Amino acid sequence: MTLFDFIQRLLGRQKPSGTMAKERLQLVLAHDRSDLNPELLEQMRREILEVVQRYVEIDIEEGDVSLETEDRVTALVANLPIKRARPLPALVAAAAAVGMAQAPDPEAQQELALPLACEPAEDPSPADPD
């Protein structure tokens, strides 16, 4: 603890209540406006992270999905630090798994999925999910 922090604590200084009121309101209104309860939001957060993980390696601990409000418009804001992109074959597999690719046959899918299991990603540069 720095001396400055110590003095702050000694003085019992904290945020003025008006500022706290604003922050609390913004949070509660974001939820009110979206009609999403925290449980649903958490479920959505997990699912979003799952999908994103198929494409890029992300830091789950740091990943943050929250509701923010500005000008009466509520936005779902995801802040997901990317460690690195998945190798291209894995990306195709991931796309196929969610039915977005040109639907390759199941065998080809298995083949493509293999490198993901045994080979570590070699190319950390971002790849395009084609």
Place this chain on the structure above:
Amino acid sequence: MDAVTSAPARIILICSGKGGVGKTTLTANLGIALARLGERTVVLDADFGLRNLDLLLGLENRIVYTAQEVLAETCRLEQALVKHKLEPNLALLPAGNPRMLEWLTPEDMQRIVAMVAERADFVLIDCPAGIEDGFKNAAAAAREAIVITTPEVSAVRDADRVIGLLNTRGVAPVQLVLNRVRPRMMASQEMLGVNDVTDILALPLVGLVVEDEQVIVSTNRGEPLTLNGNGSPAAKAYQNIARRLRGEDIPVEDPSKARRGLRARLMNKIRKTTGLF
């Protein structure tokens, strides 16, 4: 003003979601202020279960009929409209009386407001608290709305719900009145600031009323502050809202940011300690 040539009436819902933030006081004062400016104004108490607009206007002993009798055709509209003694441009119409709950439907509201609007420049609808049937009935005939709130978390949250409902109903414009402002607490950030509230609710501010003891005094007497034209801060604020509604460009000042000179502060101190002037 000639009824034939005048523009269609402005039909304004005055609502807040939360109770006790100043809807009825605003309706009464705004009604008087608009009437004073020459507008034929009808204030409609849509909160007939717990009606109080009559009391604030000092008309509680003069109500004989309500909108319900007008719609049932047991009386004419002129008989139900209670004209204010001191301000003939203002009339009060109670929607119903407390014994007859559960009669008003949105269609009833639209019919009675259409009748009233033919003979008025402004129709102010005093909405009940809440967002249930009472609100839906009151809002059924409204073209525009004023949402009134205070700088408190509960009032702002409830106002937000109401604004959402008004938006989905297509009521526009929706404007904001911030009531019971305490400039000193705002300046020390111990209360939500004016900008905090307007940012959160994203509505244009049509008026700001500082906390004023005169409001209580005027309520006790049944004489809205705007009636006497006394110089109390709230009276001025209500008059300014009326003028802004008519299109006058009067900037809304944030009293927590007003820089007060040494002299003003000194005078204030003298006033406080001596209780004079």
